[in-house]
Amino acid sequence: MSNNKIIAAVEIGTSKIMVIVGEIVDGQSLNIIGMGECPSEGVRKGEILDYRAASRCTHAAIEEAERSSGTKIEEVYLSQTGKHLQDTFNRGSAQVSSTDHIVSQNDLNRAVADAQSRVVPDDRSLIHYIQNEFALDGRIVETPIGLSGKRLEVGYLSVHGEKRIIADNLRVINGYGTFVKDMIVSSIASGCIVADDSEKKAGVLVVDIGSGTTDYALYRNGYIIKTGLIPIGGDHFTNDICMGMRIDRDQAEKFKIEFGKAIIDKTDLSENIWLRGDLSIGDRSFKRKSIYQILNARTEELFSLLKEELGDLLNPKDLGIGVILTGGGSRLKAIDVVAKEQLGFDVKFGSAPHWVTHNLREPEYSTTLGILHFALTDEHQRIIKTSKQNKFVDKIFDLFKA
Amino acid sequence: MARKTKQNDRSWKSIKQDVGKKPVTKIALKRKLFGGIHTTGLIMSALLIFALLVGGISYFNNNSFHLNLTGPSKEIGGIRFATDGVLNKNWLRNVISIKKGTTLMGLDIFELKAQLETDGQVKHAKVERVFPKTLKIQITEHRPVLKIAIKNKRGKNELLLISSSGNIYKGFGFSNTFLNTLPYLSTARLVKTKAGYKPIPEINEVSKLLEIAQDRYPKLYQNWKVVSYKNLNKASMNIGGIIKVKSSKSAEITFNNGNFENQMNKLTGIYHEAYKRGIKKLGKIDLSLNQSATLQVANRK
Numbered sequence: 006m007s008n009n010k011i012i013a014a015v016e017i018g019t020s021k022i023m024v025i026v027g028e029i030v031d032g033q034s035l036n037i038i039g040m041g042e043c044p045s046e047g048v049r050k051g052e053i054l055d056y057r058a059a060s061r062c063t064h065a066a067i068e069e070a071e072r073s074s075g076t077k078i079e080e081v082y083l084s085q086t087g088k089h090l091q092d093t094f095n096r097g098s099a100q101v102s103s104t105d106h107i108v109s110q111n112d113l114n115r116a117v118a119d120a121q122s123r124v125v126p127d128d129r130s131l132i133h134y135i136q137n138e139f140a141l142d143g144r145i146v147e148t149p150i151g152l153s154g155k156r157l158e159v160g161y162l163s164v165h166g167e168k169r170i171i172a173d174n175l176r177v178i179n180g181y182g183t184f185v186k187d188m189i190v191s192s193i194a195s196g197c198i199v200a201d202d203s204e205k206k207a208g209v210l211v212v213d214i215g216s217g218t219t220d221y222a223l224y225r226n227g228y229i230i231k232t233g234l235i236p237i238g239g240d241h242f243t244n245d246i247c248m249g250m251r252i253d254r255d256q257a258e259k260f261k262i263e264f265g266k267a268i269i270d271k272t273d274l275s276e277n278i279w280l281r282g283d284l285s286i287g288d289r290s291f292k293r294k295s296i297y298q299i300l301n302a303r304t305e306e307l308f309s310l311l312k313e314e315l316g317d318l319l320n321p322k323d324l325g326i327g328v329i330l331t332g333g334g335s336r337l338k339a340i341d342v343v344a345k346e347q348l349g350f351d352v353k354f355g356s357a358p359h360w361v362t363h364n365l366r367e368p369e370y371s372t373t374l375g376i377l378h379f380a381l382t383d384e385h386q387r388i389i390k391t392s393k394q395n396k397f398v399d400k401i402f403d404l405f406k407a
Numbered sequence: 408m409a410r411k412t413k414q415n416d417r418s419w420k421s422i423k424q425d426v427g428k429k430p431v432t433k434i435a436l437k438r439k440l441f442g443g444i445h446t447t448g449l450i451m452s453a454l455l456i457f458a459l460l461v462g463g464i465s466y467f468n469n470n471s472f473h474l475n476l477t478g479p480s481k482e483i484g485g486i487r488f489a490t491d492g493v494l495n496k497n498w499l500r501n502v503i504s505i506k507k508g509t510t511l512m513g514l515d516i517f518e519l520k521a522q523l524e525t526d527g528q529v530k531h532a533k534v535e536r537v538f539p540k541t542l543k544i545q546i547t548e549h550r551p552v553l554k555i556a557i558k559n560k561r562g563k564n565e566l567l568l569i570s571s572s573g574n575i576y577k578g579f580g581f582s583n584t585f586l587n588t589l590p591y592l593s594t595a596r597l598v599k600t601k602a603g604y605k606p607i608p609e610i611n612e613v614s615k616l617l618e619i620a621q622d623r624y625p626k627l628y629q630n631w632k633v634v635s636y637k638n639l640n641k642a643s644m645n646i647g648g649i650i651k652v653k654s655s656k657s658a659e660i661t662f663n664n665g666n667f668e669n670q671m672n673k674l675t676g677i678y679h680e681a682y683k684r685g686i687k688k689l690g691k692i693d694l695s696l697n698q699s700a701t702l703q704v705a706n707r708k
Contacts, residue, residue: 060432061434129417130421132418166419179425
């Protein structure tokens with residue numbers, strides 16, 4: 006019997022809504038079989054402001070993905086972003102109960118139960134509840150059972166969001182007749198795809214610069230220890246050019262992409278840029294320096310806010326790899342230079358894994374691809390679990406056979 | 408990354424998802440409608456196929472008719488005749504008679520086959536209809552190995568042929584040259600039946616010798632004139648049964664019903680030795696004594 010399963014990843018972003026359809030083969034490999042995109046309306050910074058407009062765009066993107074993949078999408082994995090998201094780090098502890106001070110499963114269960122007893126407020130819903138590292142008498146251990154110590158501690162990172170906003174997102178998807186199977190925070194999704202396990206173990210900060218927001222996930226010793234969001238994205242760069250130079254949005258977007266740089270590059274400061282370049286009435290020139298100054302100010306602000314938010318967590322000892330930039334906003338030229346200046350770490354651009362097709366290797370697809378990767382892992386674990394259950398049932402039957 | 412389920416009551420999964428609610432966009436409505444149409448269409452198609460099946464069976468049960476699967480049948484316009492022997496259309500005309508105007512389907516081909524097989528020379532007959540108007544007859548014939556001369560009721564001499572399986576029949580279509588090469592059978596007792604004569608089963612054994620002689624020793628065989636046999640039907644363990652042959656080169660050759668090949672080899676050796684010694688005609692040669700042979704010299708020059 007074939008174990009192929011169709012899964013779809015949906016990202017409802019500020020500038021566009023993206024759907025990628027994948028086929029999971031035997032719970033182990035992923036083939037991308039279709040995609041759909043639609044410019045976003047009624048959504049700002051992850052929050053639905055116009056339910057009908059957001060639904061229209063999302064449904065159009067899903068429909069396009071269904072058409073291109075030739076399948077009917079019944080359930081999706083949905084990304085979640087926005088200011089409403091928060092994370093809380095809960096630490097639970099337990100005294101090792103045995104007289105020989107050897108940690109048992111019972112001690113571990115008590116420490117976990119203690120960590121989980123910190124509940125989130127009523128108006129909020131948990132999205133992720135991620136187990137973090139164990140500490141035995143203050144030293145970090147991977148698996149404490151069998152080790153000796155007096156006090157066992159375990160950390161749990163819970164990522165939660167406003168129930169109302171999450172429900173709005175769900176209703177948009179449900180309105181198409183599809184079910185949301187699982188939800189994943191955008192920064193974690195991006196981290197899944199641009200950082201590998203060794204990088205996460207060495208410590209890395211994944212920064213996903215989207216249109217409306219910049220999501221980040223900080224990994225230490227292979228665990229996520231902090232996720233969050235800065236409410237500045239690529240759209241702000243465009244808006245700044247638009248207002249600073251008094252040109253329309255489309256022209257500002259063109260200036261940003263074609264001539265923009267995040268640093269003030271002294272080699273071409275005096276160069277003039279023409280608005281249309283055809284000397285028609287209304288055509289005018291601008292100094293490149295002006296664009297550079299605007300973008301530099303905004304990118305500096307972005308990374309300084311990020312630095313401020315992470316505070317002491319930006320410890321060089323814990324961030325061996327440094328910073329990985331991804332998302333559509335990371336395509337701004339020399340943004341890595343500003344990031345390095347502001348954050349004080351090595352900065353590199355995230356790259357998609359080798360199995361991703363050429364047309365999906367751009368950084369703006371990293372979140373959606375990350376959702377698919379998350380779904381693959383989820384399905385794989387589900388298959389392993391089912392297989393273990395089946396083995397158990399088989400063993401019981403074998404007993405009766407004997 | 409491990410998600411724990413203990414806090415499920417606080418998880419986003421506790422938010423109820425209403426997938427089946429009224430579609431909010433035209434695209435969702437279209438999808439729902441087409442999905443519905445697709446499902447309804449499948450059900451309708453299945454029902455239609457079922458109805459057609461039931462209706463069809465019912466119709467054929469009530470309005471059944473005979474189908475002519477053989478194509479148009481016309482009056483027999485010709486007979487395609489083939490045989491592996493010497494019979495010809497003249498013989499066929501004598502054996503069968505088909506009334507004029509008989510259609511191909513009107514003819515009983517099984518009766519015709521039986522009629523053809525009453526002739527002793529016919530081993531097997533195959534009759535086929537070739538639509539629209541041709542009859543195809545294929546004959547497999549018995550091959551004669553011996554001939555026998557008898558006196559018929561009128562007291563006249565009549566020549567009959569004997570096939571290798573012992574069938575006795577009046578030969579048709581054989582040339583005199585061929586008939587002259589066949590040895591006579593003597594000492595046989597013929598039993599008359601309605602259709603002719605009862606087959607002689609012992610000939611089966613005799614024919615083995617004759618076939619070996621015909622195929623491998625044709626020069627010896629052409630001198631064989633009369634064949635007789637004794638105790639062949641009672642013979643067992645290769646003893647007791649004998650076949651006697653009168654030849655123009657020797658008065659009488661006696662074979663047992665054992666290994667004919669060996670006996671023919673011995674005979675060739677004897678003739679060869681006699682030739683070397685200038686003996687042209689031999690008397691009696693007895694090859695039936697397995698290890699040795701007795702020889703009576705008839706005339707010595």
